[in-house]
Amino acid sequence: MSELPVVVIGAGPQGLAAAAHLVEREQDVIVVERGRGPAAAVSEWRHVRLFSAWPELTDAAARRLLEPTGWTAPVAGYPTGAEWVSAYLAPLAEVLDEWIRYETTVTGVARQGRDKVVDGGRRSQPFVVHTVDADGRESRLLARAVIDASGTWALPNPAGADGFPAIGESASSRLISYRIPAEVSELAGAHVVVVGSGHSATHTVLRLSEMARRNPGTRVTWALRRGSTANIFGGGAGDDLPERAVLGSRARTVIDDGAVDLVTGFRVAEFRQEGSDLTILAEDGREISGVGRVFALTGFRPDTEILREVRVDLDPALEAVAGIASEIDPNIHSCGSVGATGARELTHPEPGLFIVGAKSYGRAPTFLAMTGYEQVRSVVAHLAGDQEAAARNELVLPATGVCGGSGDFDAAAGGCCAAPSVLQIGASPLSRSRHVAAAPRRSPR
Structure with a gap:
């Protein structure tokens, strides 16, 4: 499987950062994005100003890829979603363009020839990423690892207080x-x-x-x-x-x-x-x-339907990756009091599968972009065999009273x-x- 690529699901901030780290480490990668361009979710809230400053919104490997093109990292101010895309995410996607497949929707992730139930020979089989393009053509991508950075934007929580739509909510x-x-x-x-x-x-x-x-x-x-x-x-x-x-x-x-x-x-x-x-x-x-x-x-919740045939370990309350749930529980933490999480905390019973970014936090609202960048740095180091870098914590989070x-x-x-x-x-x-x-x-x- 070493000759197969790592498939990254989503060309948002964390998906593009993961691709940047993989390219920098000379790892083969395919990024699958259902939108017509990069950061489709961010573009939908383009009118909203972030409360994170520019230095907290760019990834180190991405900066290293961009700088030879003449790009200069913004150093001050608080961008809107549109400015984040135009000044950073779109230029990064342009550098990574040969590795990105747009208007391609992932419909499922599995092990080749084995559904979730089968144990025999499971770990020796590559992942199969099922996709459909804008014309309805179905295809399968074989991968040695999968990084799911698809986010939660597509699945907002309802107004009903018990987690289901309130009576009359759909009708209204x-x-x-x-x-x-x-x-x-x-x-x-x-x-x-x-x-x-x-x-x-x-x-x-x-x-x-x-x-x-x-x-x-x-x-x-x-x-x-x-x-x-x-x-x-x-x-x-x-x-x-x-x-x-x-x-x-x-x-x-x-x-x-x-x-x-x-x-x-x-x-x-x-x-x-x-x-x-x-x-x-x-x-x-x-x-x-x-x-x-x-x-x-x-708030939002993760759509885990595409992962139903792989073995994932999610917290029963947060629907977050189980290994990080206690560190991000909104009953206890704010986005300034959670710790950094990396490959070790993000592992699943399915080796080679990682959920990163906002989706890794499930329903917890405490995610910050810089947290996701640290996640993908660690995960890619792990996939590249650099376990020392994977275990290292390079993130310093801001303090908060929230x-x-x-x-x-x-x-x-x-x-x-x-x-x-x-x-x-x-x-x-x-x-x-x-x-x-x-x-x-x-x-x-």
């Missing part, structure tokens, strides 16, 4: 979006609800609040599943990612100023469409009514580390809100 899909909006002017005068507590939700709340200030009559409600705002506004001065700290501070300001109504402990159970408006019902019977648009920004997600899910306050003093909105004010009303519990329809 015309009024529900699972992406950060690029343009919000069309929502002027409407009542808009944002569901979620992460950075995507915060970005959206801030964008909507700016539009609401310019357009009286626009209402913005931010619905949090958590019973507390203790960790919503970030780590403040304790966060070494200053743009992330600014994001949290701005969110707190719009809440304090009354530009946004904050609803805590609201776990969506049902959507009811009444004419052109929605009523959102919570598990505890509360309602948010007169809603014209919903942005459900509750803490975990659902560990204090029902608590009034608290968390895994000291949180800033924040505005608390209890149950009594919520029941008097002009947008949220207590309602008798109804049986699901």
